[in-house]
Amino acid sequence: MLGFLIIFIGHFSYGITNVLWKNPREVIGTYPLIAMRSIGCILIFSVIFSVCNFYGIMRFPNISMMKFLEIFGLCAVNSLGLVFYVTSLKYGSANKVIGFSKLNVVIWILISIFIFREEISSKKLILALLITIGIYLIDSSKGFEKLKPSKALWFTILSRIFWSTAFLFIPYIKEFGILFFCIVLELAVFAVSFTISIFQKDQFEIKNANAKTLREITFLIILDSIGTLSLNFAIAEISIFMFAVLALLEPIVGLIFARIYYQERLELQQVLGISLSLASSFILSL
DSSP: OHHHHHHHHHHHHHHHHHHHTHHHHHHHOHHHHHHHHHHHHHHHHHHHHHHHHHTTSOOOOOOOHHHHHHHHHHHHHHHHHHHHHHHHTTTSOHHHHHHHTTHHHHHHHHHHHHTSOOOOOHHHHHHHHHHHHHHHHHOTTOSGGGGSOOHHHHHHHHHHHHHGGGGGGHHHHHHHOHHHHHHHHHHHHHHHHHHHHHHHTOOOOGGGOOHHHHHHHHHHHHHHHHHHHHHHHHHTTSOHHHHHHHTTHHHHHHHHHHHHHTTOOOOHHHHHHHHHHHHHHHHHHO
């Protein structure tokens, strides 16, 4: 149950930020926005880590430079998932891109079976199917036609492939602690996005941001920090299959929030889909 709660918090946070990326990206630019968000997350994680270190709750890990570079390199590869996701918003609506994110679950289930050799019971498969059905009820734009090749689709697929390297985080999180790992992760995200912004000659257009955009960026940083901490903790503590299936909570939250945020009414079938998905997720976590 604790694992379910942590995953729910993480995907609830990410589900909202998946929607909040859209407007600030158009105002500030893709790579400057990612770099700005990473700096904010680094500050939050560093403050928490410093406080914990001061009170003796945790200590700075004994880590070699080679090991640090190894973690940093892995995180840099994983960070391309965020780069491709935010880029996909340039070519598709938030609702459409969030709907594509269901593809990620397939990748993670395959990882749980073929890499971690987890046993999948019939109960888990049935509940996973019910959650998936619930999401298709929520997404009113369902249909095979939305999966036609497009830049939004291809960038989303790439983002999910690179994000799926997160299963390699597990031994490092357990060895060096969640906070230290998250700081290294965000350093890598910042390095990658800042480097790309230089070659792309993206201008940092924060001066053009209005109060709404600045508010969205603030929530983006806070909620992404919560999501990163929660999900990196969860991935090291629960089964990969459970992590994969409960990841469907993210598009649920994202699709609901997108409709509310952009003032779109929820239909009856969407309410039924929400109820079915959340109930199935809760039973699966027991």
